[in-house]
Amino acid sequence: MPTVGLVAGEGGLAEVLAERIRAAGRRVVCVQVHGDPGRLPEVCDRYVHVPLDQALRGLQVLQEEGVRELVLAGKVDKLRALGALPGAAGLWPERARDRRDPELWPLVARLLEQAGLRVLPQPTFAPDLVAGAGLLAGRELDPREGEDLGLAFRVARQVAAAGIGQAVAVRHGVVLAVEAVEGTDAMIRRCREFGPGAVVAKVAWPGADPRFDLPVVGPQTLEAMRWAGATALGVEAGSTLVLDRPAFEAAAAELGVSVVGWAPEGG
Amino acid sequence: MPTVGLVAGEGGLAEVLAERIRAAGRRVVCVQVHGDPGRLPEVCDRYVHVPLDQALRGLQVLQEEGVRELVLAGKVDKLRALGALPGAAGLWPERARDRRDPELWPLVARLLEQAGLRVLPQPTFAPDLVAGAGLLAGRELDPREGEDLGLAFRVARQVAAAGIGQAVAVRHGVVLAVEAVEGTDAMIRRCREFGPGAVVAKVAWPGADPRFDLPVVGPQTLEAMRWAGATALGVEAGSTLVLDRPAFEAAAAELGVSVVGWAPEGG
Numbered sequence: 001m002p003t004v005g006l007v008a009g010e011g012g013l014a015e016v017l018a019e020r021i022r023a024a025g026r027r028v029v030c031v032q033v034h035g036d037p038g039r040l041p042e043v044c045d046r047y048v049h050v051p052l053d054q055a056l057r058g059l060q061v062l063q064e065e066g067v068r069e070l071v072l073a074g075k076v077d078k079l080r081a082l083g084a085l086p087g088a089a090g091l092w093p094e095r096a097r098d099r100r101d102p103e104l105w106p107l108v109a110r111l112l113e114q115a116g117l118r119v120l121p122q123p124t125f126a127p128d129l130v131a132g133a134g135l136l137a138g139r140e141l142d143p144r145e146g147e148d149l150g151l152a153f154r155v156a157r158q159v160a161a162a163g164i165g166q167a168v169a170v171r172h173g174v175v176l177a178v179e180a181v182e183g184t185d186a187m188i189r190r191c192r193e194f195g196p197g198a199v200v201a202k203v204a205w206p207g208a209d210p211r212f213d214l215p216v217v218g219p220q221t222l223e224a225m226r227w228a229g230a231t232a233l234g235v236e237a238g239s240t241l242v243l244d245r246p247a248f249e250a251a252a253a254e255l256g257v258s259v260v261g262w263a264p265e266g267g
Numbered sequence: 268m269p270t271v272g273l274v275a276g277e278g279g280l281a282e283v284l285a286e287r288i289r290a291a292g293r294r295v296v297c298v299q300v301h302g303d304p305g306r307l308p309e310v311c312d313r314y315v316h317v318p319l320d321q322a323l324r325g326l327q328v329l330q331e332e333g334v335r336e337l338v339l340a341g342k343v344d345k346l347r348a349l350g351a352l353p354g355a356a357g358l359w360p361e362r363a364r365d366r367r368d369p370e371l372w373p374l375v376a377r378l379l380e381q382a383g384l385r386v387l388p389q390p391t392f393a394p395d396l397v398a399g400a401g402l403l404a405g406r407e408l409d410p411r412e413g414e415d416l417g418l419a420f421r422v423a424r425q426v427a428a429a430g431i432g433q434a435v436a437v438r439h440g441v442v443l444a445v446e447a448v449e450g451t452d453a454m455i456r457r458c459r460e461f462g463p464g465a466v467v468a469k470v471a472w473p474g475a476d477p478r479f480d481l482p483v484v485g486p487q488t489l490e491a492m493r494w495a496g497a498t499a500l501g502v503e504a505g506s507t508l509v510l511d512r513p514a515f516e517a518a519a520a521e522l523g524v525s526v527v528g529w530a531p532e533g534g
Contacts, residue, residue, distance in 0.1 A: 078441060079461055098418055099440030151365055158429040162422055164442045168431075173366030174345055175431045178445040181461060194346055194448060 003027040004125075005067035005117065006044065007058065009074030010035030012243045013122070013216050017073050018043040020125040029065045031058040034076045052081050059115050069118050071125070072212060078104075078181060100163030102205050105212040121210035122241065129245075131217075133237035137259040138252030145199050145232040145258060148173065152201035153234060153262055160203050166215055167202040169230065171195075184217075188224040196229025201262070204239040217259075218243030222251040230257070237261035270294040271392075272334035272384065273311065274325065276341030277302030279510045280389070280483050284340050285310040287392040296332045298325040301343045319348050326382050336385050338392070339479060345371075345448060367430030369472050372479040388477035389508065396512075398484075400504035404526040405519030412466050412499040412525060415440065419468035420501060420529055427470050433482055434469040436497065438462075451482075455491040463496025468529070471506040484526075485510030489518040497524070504528035 004026045008014035014030065015038055021028045022043070030044040033052050041047040046065065050058040062070065082099060112119055123130050141149065148170045155175055156168040165179030169191045176194050179187040184202060191198040202215045217235055225233060235242070240261070242248060252259050271293045275281035281297070282305055288295045289310070297311040300319050308314040313332065317325040329337065349366060379386055390397050408416065415437045422442055423435040432446030436458045443461050446454040451469060458465040469482045484502055492500060502509070507528070509515060519526050 079438075082439060082441065097414070097440050100442060103440075147364070151367075155429055155431060158425065159431070159445070162425040162429075164422060164426070164435075164445055169447075171346075172349060173364050173370075174349065175367060175447045177447045177449070178426070178431055180436075180442045180444045182444070182457075190449075 001026050002069065003029055003045075003065055003067050004120075005062045005065070005070030006030040007070060007072045008032040008035065008040060009072075009076040011074045011216060012038070012218055012220075013241065014073040015039050015043055016129070016243060017071055017122070017126055021071070024125055029062065029067055031061055033058060034081070035074055052076070059117075062117065063115070067117065069120055070112070071120050071122060073122060075183065098163075101213065102163045105205075105209060109209070109211070119211040122212075122214050123210060126241075129241040129243065131235050131237055131240040131242050131261040133261045133263040135258070136235070136242065136252075136261050137249040138255070138257045141232055141258045141260060144172070148199040149201055149232060149234045149260070149262065151175075152199055153203065156201040156203045157206065161206045163205075166205065167200060169198040169200050169228075171198045184215075185220060185224040188221070188230060189227050191228040191230060196231070198228060198230040199232040199234070200225065200230055201234045202240065203236045208239055210239065215240045216243060217241075217248075219247045219251050222248065222255060222257065222259075225257060226255055232258040232260070234260050234262045237263050268293050269336065270296055270312075270332055270334050271387075272329045272332070272337030273297040274337060274339045275299040275302065275307060276339075276343040278341045278483060279305070279485055279487075280508065281340040282306050282310055283396070283510060284338055284389070284393055288338070291392055296329065296334055298328055300325060301348070302341055319343070326384075329384065330382070334384065336387055337379070338387050338389060340389060342450065342480075365430075368480065369430045372472075372476060376476070376478070386478040389479075389481050390477060393508075396508040396510065398502050398504055398507040398509050398528040400528045400530040402525070403502070403509065403519075403528050404516040405522070405524045408499055408525045408527060411439070415466040416468055416499060416501045416527070416529065418442075419466055420470065423468040423470045424473065428473045430472075433472065434467060436465040436467050436495075438465045451484075452487060452491040455488070455495050455497060458495040458497060463498070465495060465497040466499040466501065467492065467497055468501045469507065470503045475506055477506065482507045483510060484508075484515075486514045486518050489515065489522060489524065489526075492524060493522055499525040499527070501527050501529045504530050 004021045018028050028044045029046045032049050048061050152168050152170040167179040167184040169176040271288045295311045296313045299316050315328050419435050419437040434446040434451040436443045
């Protein structure tokens with residue numbers, strides 16, 4: 001069966017996908033452009049680390065391995081990526097063009113397609129990571145959290161539709177923090193200064209392409225919540241990937257928090 | 268001429284308005300509910316500090332002084348206010364109701380009107396504080412800043428329309444940070460970690476009631492920009508108050524930044 005390419009950024013998603021791809025009987029060639037290798041060199045058949053400013057070399061590796069299908073997994077530091085990519089000038093003809101994520105992903109997709117590579121949806125080899133609707137981990141929401149999460153999802157959808165970020169924190173009807181370029185975990189940790197009790201909603205970009213940047217949560221998300229004293233996490237059912245479910249469930253139980261899958265029509 | 272009430276929060280606006288009201292020949296009774304007194308006790312005819320959890324006592328003071336018209340000036344720590352107000356339970360029947368600013372101000376207005384008090388637009392006694400369109404201080408925008416400010420204003424208007432906050436920072440087409448409950452200056456300071464070069468757009472709430480919470484900038488805003496290495500500030504022309512114009516202009520010139528009034532139709 002043909003080799004699958006894995007372009008890895010930061011976070012644990014790439015490792016999980018590598019294992020799943022091999023479990024499906026396919027060979028995995030990993031090009032990591034950002035983040036720590038972790039166990040990737042062990043769980044992939046070939047592992048190459050390519051710094052962002054040599055991203056085109058990554059393409060070469062995939063092509064010399066005969067890769068036609070690939071999966072993208074993990075966060076890339078966008079500010080560094082935009083500074084480092086040698087092709088950035090050509091990709092973005094005006095110096096200060098709009099570089100919000102929903103604008104960028106189609107450009108990345110087109111670039112890869114032009115190189116003859118087909119990007120597969122992230123859950124292709126790991127459909128069991130996708131969060132369903134309802135209680136996912138920990139205790140049930142209390143009524144205050146439920147109301148705050150409703151507001152957090154309404155606001156988070158507006159924030160995502162504006163191309164800003166995917167997550168929002170709310171407490172007692174007040175929007176405490178909005179994720180922009182810093183990432184979800186950093187946004188959650190910021191809430192510590194406003195006192196405990198925040199609820200966090202994390203959503204997909206509207207019209208999200210499941211090949212790119214589906215929301216991911218995992219034990220690290222709960223660690224950020226612990227630091228901030230946040231009590232509930234809502235993720236979009238059907239389009240959020242939950243990493244390391246056993247550790248995630250154990251952490252939620254230990255912290256006494258609530259994690260729910262929010263049905264898109266529920267907001 | 269009748270006494271004017273001044274309800275003061277944090278920041279320098281209240282002092283400036285107190286001086287202007289007296290310059291207009293009116294007596295000023297100030298009730299401060301948040302923030303440092305600064306020079307308020309000197310520049311007002313009567314000054315009373317009333318902690319937020321005794322806000323109703325502030326109303327009594329205004330009524331015993333025969334105040335019928337008042338001006339609100341300065342930021343209030345919303346999280347503390349909501350926690351402290353004894354009437355909050357009555358005002359917000361559901362525990363976790365929506366408490367975004369555009370929802371709250373009409374409630375405050377109604378409360379004051381029911382007490383027989385008329386809230387005057389903030390610029391009533393100080394129309395010269397209102398920013399006009401065009402270059403306000405410092406050097407001209409460069410083309411990159413102009414493009415980034417265009418995006419920052421588009422995003423800031425969406426953020427304000429969603430009731431989240433009034434300011435957004437952008438660099439090279441990437442949304443670096445969005446203001447929520449932390450306030451504009453804290454949001455600007457946060458941008459330091461992303462490196463220098465941010466531009467900041469600050470807007471009014473859509474359909475802004477000029478009696479409540481017009482955007483205010485002043486030398487402190489530029490101090491936050493200095494810390495973050497931000498290079499340009501755009502404010503909404505016609506609905507932004509600029510404090511301490513001489514010091515503001517001197518600081519902008521010294522920092523080499525650009526401050527512009529952005530025409531509402533310009534975004």
